[in-house]
Amino acid sequence: MWFAALGDVQHNPWFVNFCGKLLVGSQDVIKLLEKNPFPSTPPKYIRALKKDYTFSTQNSTSYWDSKNLSNEIYLTPISLDNPNLIAFLKRSSPDLSIRTQKSSSFLGVRSEDRPWLVTGITIMLILILSLKSRFFNAQNEKIKEKTE
Secondary structure, eight states: OGGGGGSOGGGOHHHHHHHHHHHHTOHHHHTTSSSOSOSSSOOSEEEEEEOOOEEOOTTOSSSEEOSSOOOEEEEEEEETTOHHHHHHHHHHOTTOOOOOOOOOEETTEEGGGHHHHHHHHHHHHHHHHHHHHHHHHHHHHHHHHHHO
């Protein structure tokens, strides 16, 4: 894939398609890799960075040196939550089965966000109940003062 770095991602739609198929978990694409980097489930997000490699010196144990890495972004993070990516994948591979990784949601809340939502609602209820009891206690105090 070294040749993709000679241009930018806009000139290499095949690379976006490749990454999209990794997000989908396409076995045909995963077979192209030496090993499956996502053995249990497809990733939620993928991004690509440009790296600068130099050939190593004679004393080195590897073929290249990665001391001079640049973290230039080649492909910004993408996910199947992006409708533009899904449209692109469907255009480029009409037979591709795309199951979005959106988790089941209730009222638009993803399942991974539910613990935070429950915690937030619980705190709000405690605050409302404490304010309510303070308000009614203050009202009861005023009523007692008037009756006395």
